[in-house]
Amino acid sequence: MRKNMKKPIVLCVDDETTILDSLKIEIKAILGNDYLIETAECGADALDLIEELLADNHQIALVICDYVMPDLKGDELLKLIHQITPKTLKIMLTGQADLEAVGNAIKYARLYRYMSKPWQIEDLKLTVKEAVHSYFLEQQLAEQNAQLQQMNQKLESIVEERTIALRLSEEKFAKAFRSSPNPITITRLSDGCHIEVNDAFCQMIGYSNKEIIGSTAIDLNLWVNLSDRARLFKLLTENSRIHNFEFDFRNKNGDIKTALLAAEIIEISEETCVISVSQDITDRKQAELALQQAKEAADKANRAKSEFLSNMSHELRTPLNAILGFTQLLIRDLSLKPQQQEQLGIINRSGEHLLQLINNILQMSKIEVGRVTVDKNTFALYYLLKSLNEMLELQAKKKNLQLIFDLDPNLPQYIETDESKLRQVLINLLGNAIKFTTEGGVTLRVKLADKTESKAIENSLNYLLFEVEDTGAGISSQEIDNLFKPFMQTETGRRSQEGTGLGLPISRQFIQLMGGDITVSSTLGEGTIFKFNIAINIVDRMELKTTQKNRRVVALEPGQSEYRILVVDDRLESRLLLVKLLASLGFAVQEAENGQQAVELWSSWEPHLIWMDMRMPVMDGYEATKYIKSHLKGQATVIIALTASAFEEERSVILSVGCDDFVAKPFREQVILEKMAQYLGVRYIYEQQISSLTNEKLAFGAETVSGSSDSSSNLESICLQVMPSEWIDELYQAADAVDNEKIFLLLQQMPPKYAHISRSIAELAHNFRCDKIIDLIENQAN
16 A cells, blocks of 8 residues: 555445444455445435545545435445546445346446345455455556656657757758858768758859759869878768868869868768868968978078087187187296286186187077076085185275175075076176176175065975175166167176176076076166076085185195096197196196097007097097997096087087096186096195195195195205205206296206195295295205
């Protein structure tokens, strides 16, 4: 039975009380507690009871009614009940009913059964169960029919709505089809005939609608390559749709153009068709071709530019290498007068300035072609700033300017960024500030950015903020706009006739590469402030390499094995420079003018280290290095490339062929010697003060820490014991005659490892203290 519903009713009607009681008991036994059994003793009571039950929302499943009753006959009562509740089933009990009465009940009251009195229990039981079951089946069927009717109405409504929507959609599609700026066609898949086309397609191919409908693309001679058509239909068959299919087509005038097509298989009126949307991309393809040609031309120009820069770098740096290198060698000459030393210093500084100009031009060229990258390393920030202060302080003092480094106490000690680029930016900005300031001073302020201080700074990064302020002439607002453009200079810069106008553009590029930016504010007559920031990583601690101050090497430390060094360069001046430098310090040196000679000397002489120029005739440095490093013996030979190239790509190739390291031309003496110490473990004697020299100190080249006192005053007579007595006698005679030229010639005969002694004696001669030299020799004699 259904839950949450009132129990259905079975109504028994009979004028005899005993029969009613008997029926009630027996039906109760048949149906149990699932039904309520109600009774009435006459037809009027039955009708009233039915009205009450229906009003109370009861279902009357079954009425069992006697035929013979005093007020209403059974068939008449059932007829009335049927009018009130037609779904209720009716059973009539009779002992004397005629066929007419039964027929009336069946006809007008839908009589379910009639039973004779007295009834059989089993017959009553079976009849009542079947009647009840039949009643509820009819109820279920009625409910299902009602649901079906509702669903049917809903479906009809949906169909109607969709029919309307479809009609609207078809109208919209038709409008879109006709008015679309993109050419659209509908063709039969079976034969390729055009069923429908829009105006845009007609315009694209030059045919009218009438000429196209019913014709195929082959009929209209549209396909330039039939292989494209075969490929298109193969893809459609495999995938049912296709996108971005590019093909060439021919219009009515015979012009060949390029189109891009998207197509899909669809069903129209039970016929398989293809709807296609195309686009004439001829202009775009021509633009792409022009762009590609322009790109290729630009790439070619860039390659030519890179080759030119590489060659220019080599051609400019090679003679500069000789100029600066031989200047450094001449400065070592102890016989030079102070005026000559000063002149050599001017040559060296001029060469360094020329090198800086060349480097700036090459650097800007590398920036333009995107070849500059950030090379991060960990370093001590305070040490960098201190070294810059020491470097620039002398320039400021010469102009009577104050140079102030205002450093925030919260600056991190160690940071990670590109140290080289940061140094170059600061040197450029501070150098410009000193150069263009005539009175007052220059201030550098450095602090760690507060993460809440600037909205432009990402919270996930740490930034350093720099300010360079000067009290110079200032920059006009008109000139500030051009300040960071290559080769553009301010009026002050042009008047100074110095620089190339590349320093600030390079600095800005470097700052941006390091994740920051630079701004400038200036007031004419008051000064200028440059501000920039860079992204950094703060490092807790780092292993600091011990650094030697730029002290000059004067000899090899005694007690080391002989170091064989091979110098390979096709230019005589470059070979001669290195040979003289290394031989003067005590190295065993040989030279070769090309890679082939280098390989032969390497095989026979087995040098410990080779300085290898990379561009040479006969066999270049690349091939020579590959050959040497391909042998087991060659693995033990250190090869350091000498290159005048300005590009990192070439340097990467140098390392890839087997070179252990590289040094850029023009090189500095200190770099050459540091590399040899790094790879061979060479130990040097440095220019130093000689205090209380003993035999042991002479043997091991002991040095003092202080660098300010007069080294010649600390010489002792024992220091001359390293030279023959004949030589000492000649030195005495030269000093007694105040013959400085003779003294200098004698000093050149001293072995390189005792250069520190010869330099101290030469200093006495330069200062006209030949009497000290005489005292030194006499003290030794005593």
